[in-house]
Amino acid sequence: MNDDLGHHLLFDCYGCRGPVLSDLAAVRDLLKLAARAFGLTVIAEEFHQYQPQGVSGVLILAESHLAVHTWPERGFSAVDLYTCGTRPDVARLARHLETALGAERVETRQIGRGSLVVPVS
Amino acid sequence: MNDDLGHHLLFDCYGCRGPVLSDLAAVRDLLKLAARAFGLTVIAEEFHQYQPQGVSGVLILAESHLAVHTWPERGFSAVDLYTCGTRPDVARLARHLETALGAERVETRQIGRGSLVVPVS
Numbered sequence: 001m002n003d004d005l006g007h008h009l010l011f012d013c014y015g016c017r018g019p020v021l022s023d024l025a026a027v028r029d030l031l032k033l034a035a036r037a038f039g040l041t042v043i044a045e046e047f048h049q050y051q052p053q054g055v056s057g058v059l060i061l062a063e064s065h066l067a068v069h070t071w072p073e074r075g076f077s078a079v080d081l082y083t084c085g086t087r088p089d090v091a092r093l094a095r096h097l098e099t100a101l102g103a104e105r106v107e108t109r110q111i112g113r114g115s116l117v118v119p120v121s
Numbered sequence: 122m123n124d125d126l127g128h129h130l131l132f133d134c135y136g137c138r139g140p141v142l143s144d145l146a147a148v149r150d151l152l153k154l155a156a157r158a159f160g161l162t163v164i165a166e167e168f169h170q171y172q173p174q175g176v177s178g179v180l181i182l183a184e185s186h187l188a189v190h191t192w193p194e195r196g197f198s199a200v201d202l203y204t205c206g207t208r209p210d211v212a213r214l215a216r217h218l219e220t221a222l223g224a225e226r227v228e229t230r231q232i233g234r235g236s237l238v239v240p241v242s
Contacts, residue, residue: 005197006190010129012234046167048181058179058186060169065177069127069185069203071235076126078203078234082190107237113133113199114192116228 005114006064007087011079011097015104021072024048027055030100031068031079035059037096038088040066040081077101082113126235127185128208132200132218136225142193145169148176151221152189152200156180158217159209161187161202198222203234 020026028047035042041062048056058067064082071077079097081088094106141147149168156163162183169177179188185203192198200218202209215227 005192005195006199008131008199008201010232010234012237014235014237043169043177044167046165046179046181048164050183056164056181056185058167058181058188060167060177060179062171064190065179065188067179067186067188067203069205071126071238074126074235074238076235076238078127078129078185080129080201080203082188082199082201084190105237109232111131111230111232113131114135114195114197116133116135116226117192117195117197 004084005117006082006084008111008113009081009083009090009093010109010111011094012107013077013079013097013101013103014075014107016070016075016077017102020101021055021070021077022053024055027057027068027070031057031059031066034093034096034100035061035066038093040083077103125205126238127203127205129232129234130202130204130211130214131230131232132215133228134198134200134218134222134224135196135228137191137196137198138223141222142176142191142198143174145176148178148189148191152178152180152187155214155217155221156182156187159214161204198224
């Protein structure tokens with residue numbers, strides 16, 4: 001595994017309750033708080049409120065990106081973190097998102113990226 | 122499968138040649154051209170040039186997001202498209218990226234997101 005070329009972590013967050021998924025400012029705050037809590041360095045951000053509902057947001061990180069898409073009407077949020085270098089504690093990040101989104105269940109997948117590049121010795 | 126909640130398509134692009142991976146403007150142009158070629162609607166964009174090299178960029182789409190991260194020194198680019206609704210022709214998109222990035226090989230993965238949400242009947 002080429003740790004320097006990235007791990008892509010996918011979090012499917014089900015049963016999200018409350019108004020947070022509909023509120024751009026709340027979604028932005030929770031994504032930035034998650035980045036800070038896991039030592040990720042935010043370089044730039046872009047968020048969008050869909051009509052009639054739903055929010056998309058992306059943080060460009062020193063480590064790559066952290067993105068979220070919400071479907072308030074389905075209680076569903078999809079988060080993905082592309083991180084090169086040190087991989088965060090994935091189970092702890094899943095619990096963090098579960099709490100922040102008021103989710104009943106978070107399904108996590110970890111995908112190695114760039115694994116066919118020959119490592120630098 | 123809940124087609125409306127998203128497909129996440131990952132493209133690991135190996136053996137990328139030429140200066141494009143180091144050039145923010147070139148990376149932005151190729152990502153926006155790819156979006157246009159596949160009928161994706163760009164809502165917002167954010168790009169960043171790393172030092173000493175490498176570019177990250179994200180387009181927020183009506184359909185969710187299209188992101189790229191480049192490692193010019195390794196000839197590697199990682200692209201991911203999160204799309205809800207209609208899924209583009211994945212093999213054709215892989216070939217498009219291969220040409221645009223001057224890649225020798227593109228490894229493609231398709232991941233369903235939100236598959237545990239009960240479909241709306």
